[in-house]
Amino acid sequence: MSELRDLYQDIILEHSKRPRNYRTLEVANRKAEGFNPLCGDHFTIYVEVGDGQIRDISFQGSGCAISKASASMMTQAVKGKRTEEAEELFQKFHHVVTGKNGTESIELGKLAAFAGVSEYPVRVKCATLAWHALRAALRGDQHAVSTE
Template sequence: MSSNNLDTLYRQVIMDHYKNPRNRGILDENSLTINMNNPTCGDRIQLTLKLDEGKVVDAKFEGEGCSISMSSASMMTQAVKGKNVEEALKLSKIFSEMMQGKEYEDDIDLGDIEALQGVSKFPARIKCATLAWKAMEKGLKEEEQQ
């Protein structure tokens, strides 16, 4: 597939997640809640995670922001559902490496998340793409310390 066609496909995937976000909403009060914002551009997110025996059994988000931040949140919540905490944090590390343009483990199927790899070419947008992921990391690490 040509680079142009791949870029078009990736843009379509990002816009699909933006216009039809997966896992939009808030979980009940027994869930882990993390609020984060990106003051640089005004993106904000409230992430709620339902954990059970070290596993992310559900994830939802609410927030406002650009197509990159909201699409990334949609993709992230899909990706971490059903994963144990260690797997979710590993996925976040891989995503972070991808955003920095570094080599990352490619033996893991990133699915729709791969559509965001082009963001690494635009340093000002990396914080947009990583906002939800940073919220998830923060919440899981805080939960581990309790």
Template sequence: MNAENDLYQELVLEHKRTPRNFGHLPHPTHQAQGTNPQCGDQVAVELQVKDGRVQDIRFSGQGCAICMASSSMMTEAVKGRDLASAQQLQQHFRAVLTGTQEPDDAALGKLVSLAGVRRYPSRIKCALLGWHALMHAIADQADKAEGAIPADAAPAEQQP
């Protein structure tokens, strides 16, 4: 293992030991949860969005080191970004992990330390769980803003 891989591995372990932005927001404007039933990882993401920009973000839950480190690093990476930029970052991160984009071409910053996960297909879902919750939080709020009625909020059919 070379020094660069050692550095990346240490960064991931540091985020697992001391996750950034862990906890809850008092009044989130966006929120969603994600679960990986295969391994039991559970992550909830809460955002405070103002004028289309992530003002604050928190995550909570439990999971493996990859899941927790990725969620922690995600919060640092998207805090302060506009929503479109956060979505674009998620797409690049996902593309690197699924092997459709090379890490050096993705402009991921510190997130590149998780690129090695792509060599372990069973762990890719772990690294993407927090990101999926983030995208659901953004999408669900966008649906509400456009007046869409969530399927689970539709009125029940009345019996004759």
């Protein structure tokens, strides 16, 4: 059970049950879908970008606890950030969930809760799905992002 708790930390379970910014965004000027054909996880990320800054962000869709909590916590982490800062954060997050962890988990704050994912290689895609969709949205990519 202790190992499982490394993956399913309380903050992750809490966000999966009560996701934040879980809605459509009327004023969004960027939007992208993330899709994991392996397990059917499917999210849409809505972003309002102005002057290079993420003014607002939301998401909707369905997926496992890891993917939903990750999307929820991502929206909180990047709201108000500049787009290049969000990109940087994704790279650090990616390092942490794939186990290439340097000092990055310290800089990640709450997102460091996802470090346990690195012990479950098949779940890395769940943790990064929303981030991939965000990147696609910021780059103006209209196609749905697939993890496969």
